[in-house]
Amino acid sequence: MVPLSHFLILSAALFIAGTIGVLTRRNALIVFMSIELMLNGVALSFLAFSRFLGSLDGHVFVFMVITVAAAEAAVGLAIIIAIFRLKGTINIDEINLMKG
């Protein structure tokens, strides 16, 4: 069996890939996908801990994470569409209506 730490390193790597995406990309859709990557990284560490502790509670958390991701996708994409209609762009640097 692969040691727990390797699963956690993989999970951390995915999470970091997500954060790099969020910090460096300006396209709202790619930022959105990066967030999905981060969620998956977290889900992986839940599952790894769950397997190594022999308890199923981690699976329930992942189940909830996936539910939230589905809800987030629906609302997030609807927001992206609405913003594109309003501003004609999805560059998140140009979306600054709330800035005083």
Next chain:
Amino acid sequence: MDWIGLGIIVAKIVFFLLVGFTAAGYVMNLAERKISAFMQDRLGPNRVGFWGLLQPVADIIKLFFKEDVVTDRASKVIYFVAPMIIAFTALSALAVIPLTDVLTFFGRGMAIQIANLNVGILFIFAIASLGTYGAVLSGWAGNSKYSFLGGLRSSAQMISYEVSMGLSIIGILMIFESLRLNDIILGQSPLLWGFLPKWGIVVQPLAFIIFLTAAFAETNRVPFDLQEADAELVAGFHTEFSNSMKFGMFFMAEYINMFTSSAVIVILFFGGWQIPGISTAEIVSFFISLGASEFFASLFTILLQLGVTFAKIAFFMFLFVWVRWTIPRFRYDQLMNLGWKGLLPLAILNILATGLVMVII
């Protein structure tokens, strides 16, 4: 993992690929043309080989040697990959389909099924949902309005009907209490009141109707072939795949999907490989009483069950063809209305009714 086990798995994969390509691809291609010809009072293909039996071979040779035209400003990689995604998803769904019961050969339990997953039915749904990618990507990659419209239509349709399809089988899962396909089949073996097999269609008739309708929509067959409505969209998402082998993959995938859908219908609603009222052990002991050795008794049983499964599947494949040449196409709004306002509430009602009945009994 031992080498014999590995060899058996490889042999099974080869067998399923053969079934996919010959039974689903070759035979259905020919059968569809012959049956449609019969229904329209034509002769159908009758030039190549005896009674036109070699016509698909001629078609394949033609497809191989056709020039591979790529549209201008198409997105090359995706254009190349999309047909493969479609063929891949169609073939990999076959991996969990059980065609026979588990029988003993040389002390080793064997069934004609590649993987007996504990989430078998969900696997089929997961793989089926990937088919959407093939449609939407091939529609987009060709850089053509017709094919793009076809791709969007097809994926919207597949997503919509997947919902009712998934909900319709919940009743079945509640009754047979398993996601494993073999368990579902075994759960259908008892007889109700001594004569009626406890098949899915008997205990869940409404689910069967919903599932069948959704299966037509999922496989993109008439009356739901909106994405390739020839009169409006030329040929839908595969318009730009001229006539090269890529088109062949779409063509093949459609028939393999039909085969998978029919197999799933047979497994969920018609008892899979079962002959009503006769268990596998009884068949084996029947062959042994005829004087066959244990090995041959198992072999005959497995062949018999294979025959039974294929006969049931063949009936539904015929139904697909029959419907295609009988019923006209829906309009797109009618399709969406049927999916969301007709089938979906019915499926939820079915779950509710099943739950109530199960609580009362």
Next chain:
Amino acid sequence: METMLFYFFAFVAVATALLVITRRNPIHSALWLVLCFFSLAAVYVLLSAHFIAIIQIMVYVGAIMVLVLFVIMLLNLSEKELGDAKPTVLKFCGVILSGIFMVLLADGVKVLAPQAAVSVDEKFGTAEMLGRLLFTDYLLPFEIASLLLLTAMIGAVVLAKKRR
């Protein structure tokens, strides 16, 4: 065998994750993300989370990413709108900060005492066991999740509807 599979899929997952955040065209990003989710599902299977792995493919790959592809295609961004015009200094800072974060996380993992996996029975991670847990200990969160989905559904319809 299992170890080899893990490293293979882990490599694919990380490589595709990096491709997701570096591709210019969002469609390519989305497709690499699909592959990433696939290899993650394979890793989940290695952790004997069969049900979650299938759900991952059904929900993430089969529903969420299809929706994302749909939106990308509907917006049909032109070359100009795709532009990721951003001072490279900031990009550099982002990468550096994330790198530091990665080092911190890895350090945390290193502190962790090596632990042998508990042996689990055949049923670990099946729909049956998970369902039992969901409908007993976690019933309230489960019901609230359904409310969340309903809210999201209504919200998405309201947001994406054309104003009249």
